[in-house]
Amino acid sequence: MIDGGEFDGAKAYKDSKVCNMLTMQEFHRRYHDKSGVTFSSLYPGCIATTGLFRSHVPLFRALFPPFQKYITKGYVSEEEAGKRLAQVWNYYYSYYYFLSIGEGGRGSQFRPFPCKPHLEDDCRPNHFHA
Numbered sequence: 539m540i541d542g543g544e545f546d547g548a549k550a551y552k553d554s555k556v557c558n559m560l561t562m563q564e565f566h567r568r569y570h571d572k573s574g575v576t577f578s579s580l581y582p583g584c585i586a587t588t589g590l591f592r593s594h595v596p597l598f599r600a601l602f603p604p605f606q607k608y609i610t611k612g613y614v615s616e617e618e619a620g621k622r623l624a625q626v627w628n629y630y631y632s633y634y635y636f637l638s639i640g641e642g643g644r645g646s647q648f649r650p651f652p653c654k655p656h657l658e659d660d661c662r663p664n665h666f667h668a
Contacts, residue, residue: 555581559635563653566633576632578650582622583614583638612638622648 539545540553558579566577586603594602606613614622625648626636634650 570632578634580636582619584612
């Protein structure tokens with residue numbers, strides 16, 4: 539775990555998102571001005587029907603997708619997630635975090651948010667659930 543604690547699957551997932559942001563920040567700092575390469579990170583929405591949850595109990599695997607789709611409205615299909623990845627791939631500004639605003643599904647607004655020089659102070663409180 540990023541904080542040195544015992545393994546917790548949900549926290550590990552959240553930690554991985556923070557680490558992705560920090561990696562993007564460092565790549566942008568080191569390479570963007572020299573190379574012009576852009577660095578971004580994204581959260582496409584909850585893709586609840588992939589094999590990611592294959593080790594969970596069957597009841598969880600059965601209930602999680604409809605919960606994400608109808609209750610949290612954070613569910614996106616694999617196809618929609620792919621479209622969102624393509625949107626990030628074609629974006630020409632560096633140091634942005636992409637996520638959905640509003641309901642996470644197809645009707646939501648998926649857009650970039652610029653990150654500030656001090657990621658942990660400026661970007662994280664508004665865009666992460668730590």
